[in-house]
Structures are given as structure tokens and as C-alpha cells.
Amino acid sequence: MTVTARNLAAVGRFGARLYWRDKVTLSTSVSLSLGLGIGLPLLMDRVRPGHPEVVLTQHLGVLAMILTIATFSQIAVTLTTRRDQLILKRMRAAGLTGRDILGGEIANLVVQTTLLACAVSVALYALTGLRAPRDPLLYLVFVVAGSAVLCLLGAAVTALIPRAEVAPVITMPFFLLAGVGAGGFGPLVELLPGWVGSVLDLLPTAAIVEAARVAYAADGTLAGDLRAAAVPALTLAVWAAVALLAIRRRFRWETRTP
């Protein structure tokens, strides 16, 4: 199979057009992400004014949750719906390869999710005491890379989803785990046995949050940032490899095998 940039761009553009005209997507991925992403840290800022570190903790916790909604869950819903409606089959019949289709869909969601994360972040810089990250490039790179890995995982999980209607239910536990692990629901991890926290730290969302925390840290150097980002990058790479292997072996383009 060959991936052509033209086909990837075509699928991505088409996915973007459908994304912004789909009411369900707008009410879940977009509205929920903006509501949670801005609302909870803003609330924390009002409850504990003058404590930007509390706002940052809440911001990063919620960031893990909205990335999960906008990428992992969203792509699972999108791909299972298109699989069930036999639209993936029609796209393949048009000459698009599997990589073109998955690559284009993932590229679209990475762009939309990065825009959402940027909108949330900028809103918090404007409305709360939170300051922009010291290393914005590191923050951006991990939002983009993390979104891509979460999309790959969401695509891999579709093999376990029998019907599109149950996709949100099946992806919900991952959203909860990501939220608990990253502190989006508050310091719940501290109430749980230590090994639970250690396991949750292995999640891809934990890697994104860890790198983002480095990017937001008041002090640091480029070399130090790169060293600190190495482990999160490795975590994301391992998850990406797992997802790609699962997609290669298990991804279904149709609802049934004749």
C-alpha cells in the first residue's frame, strides 16, 4: 500500500467537513471539551484565587479527559459508524487504501483536537491566573503526538465494538481512567492503593500530562525539557506500536465477513 499525501489530505478535508456539520460531534467532542476544559479550571480559579498551581493541576487533569473524548472516543464512534454504514467499504472501492482512510481520519481529528486544546488553553490564560507554558513547543508537540496515539488506540478498539451505538459506552471506561489518573476528578489517586497510581501512570494520557507539566514548569532548559520528555515520548511510542499492531491484525472494514 502507498500513502499519498493527496489522498490523506482529501480524506482529512472530507472528515473535517463532516465533523463540523455533525450535531452529535459538536455537542460531545466540541461543546463538552470546551465546557469541561474551560469550566472546571475556571471554577477552581474562582474557588481558590491566587493559586495558579491548583488551576494548572486541574487544567492538565481535564486536558487528559478532553483529549480522550475528542480523539479516542470520537474516532471509535466515527469509524464504527462508517464501518456499519458501509461507508468505509465505499471509500476503499473509490481506490483509497486503508492507510489513506485511517490516516486522513486521524489527521482530521488531531487537527480538530489540537485546535480545541489551544482554545481551552488560551481561554484559561485569559480568564484565570494560569500563565502560558514556558516551553509552548513541547506542550504543542505532546498534544499533537498524544492526540495521534489516542486516535490510533481508538481505531484499534473498534475491532471490539460490535455496533456503532455502543462505541461511547465501550470507550467510557478509558475516559474515566484517564480522568482519574491525570487528576481531572481531583486527587482521587491519593485515596487508592499505590499500585493503581503506578498503573495509571502508564496510560498515554499520563504521558501527555507529564510532558505538559514539564512545559508549564517555571524553571528549566531545553536540554532538561528534552530529557524529561524522553520517558513520556517512549510511553507514547509503545502505545502507538501496540495500536498499529492491533489495527493491522484486527481492524474490520465491514460489519461482517461474507
Place this chain on the structure above:
Amino acid sequence: MTAIHVDGLRKSYGDFAAVRGLSFEVAEGEIFALLGRNGAGKTTTMEVLAGFQAPDEGTVRVLGLDPVRDRGALRARTGIMLQEAGFFPDLTVAQTVDAWRDFVSAARPRDEALELAGLGGRAGTRVRQLSGGEKRRLDLALALLSRPDLLFLDEPTTGMDPEARRNTWEVIRDLAGRGTTVLLTTHYLEEAQRLASGVVIMDRGVAVAGGGMAEILAARAGRVAFELPGSVAPGDLPVPVTVLEGRTAVCRVPDPDLAAQTLLSWAGERGLRLRGLQVRTATLEDLFLDLAERENATEVA
């Protein structure tokens, strides 16, 4: 030159053997029909030829390419009208075609594709508002976008009204006239007979008949049917009656014209009229019925 070459194709799904040793060839520019009942293996064969499924055994070459290994190159030269495939219901016909034009290189202009498929007046209609037949025509328009050398048409006119069906036949004939090879499956035997110059009839994964349409039909018995006069017993007739359907006598004969002349002369000499006389050469339907009868006889034995 050969557009499709299939030799000893086998394809199974678990324990179920969908295709068992199928072989046939389709020439460039030919319209070729794959016929058979549901579950005969037609769609599996088409999906293997289109590169959706890999064969378990056998050789398959389409436009000289391996459908699995050279899938990208092959798809660029083929148009596929699937039996089952979805659309985005909230997009209009024009938006759907525009989106698909982005997916193929050097695509036909949207209006040209819609006109060819007979959907010129429906560009602004949402897909969810199209009838079943119109959706098939949209499917055809999408298959034609890449100006394909080879068209796979899986049940192309299912759900169409008679006029739309005839228009679609015209489009298919016209494309074949310009050199496009067409492989079609259909439930409509009349459609296959009118369009195709070659045919394979499949049953349970194997070819039970095949070859040139004209040769196949010429080798079958024709049919003469008429209302048996009240005073005549079937045994009195100069041509043996194959079956009596109520008062309608049906004679299956190699030369139906000669049989009709014999019967009319015989009736004229006796002052009888053969009401409702029908004379026709063999059709695909006769062939299908023959095959079904043969199969039933085998099962009984």
C-alpha cells in the same frame, strides 16, 4: 486481449467454501455476467477480483495485475458499484460526488458523471431523499468518476423502475462500446441476456455453465406453448408435449420455429386453432430452470 483471467479460484470463510475452483476469462471491452442464486459465490468472486479479498488458491489477473498485490494500481483503473455500500445521508448528491471526485485522480466532471448515470436533475437533493433506484444510479455515477477501463457492477439495476433500468443498460452498452470491460452480477436474467456477450452461471461456488451467451442459448431447447384444443389429447400432437400447464401445452424443442410450423400445419389440416401460440428460442431463464431441475433430480437420486 484478456481483461480478466481467473483460473482455479478458491475462497473459503472458515469451513464454508464460497468459491470452489472457478475459472473463466473476460475479453477487453466485453460485458460479462456472473449469474447464480443467492449464496452461489458471485459477490465473493467479484470481491476477490476487485481486491477486497485475497484468494485462497488459484490465479487471478485483472487488467494484467494481481488484485491484492497491485491493488492501488488496479483501483485507479477500475470502477466498482457495490451491492451494499453506504452514503452520507445528509449530503446532497452533488456534495457526495464532489467528495468522491477528491478521492480519484483526473475525475470526470460532476455534471458529466450525474448525466451519465441519469441523475442530472437531482444534484441538489439530499441522499436520504433518494429512492432505492436513484441511490443505485448515484452508486453508478461514483463508479464512473475515474473513467475506468473495467467496471464491476454488482446488481446494478436492483430497485430501479423499468425506464431507469433501460437507461442504465444504455449507459453500460455505451461504455462497453467505448472499450470499457464490464463484469456484472444480476438477478435479472433478462438484463444479463440483453447486455452480456459472455456468462458464467455459478452454483454453490462452482461454474455449472459458461461461455458465449449466444452459443449457450443456441445449444438449449427453445419453447413453443399454446392452448390445447379441447378435442385434442397431448399424445395426438405431432410434436411431443414436454409439460402441460393447465390447458397450456409446452413443447421444449431444439428448433422452435420448425416445431411451430409443424403444429400450425397439423392444426390447419384439422380446422383447429392454436390459441395463445408463443414461440421463442431458449432464454437464460430456461437454462436456469434446466439446471434447477437437474439439481433436484440429482438430490432425489
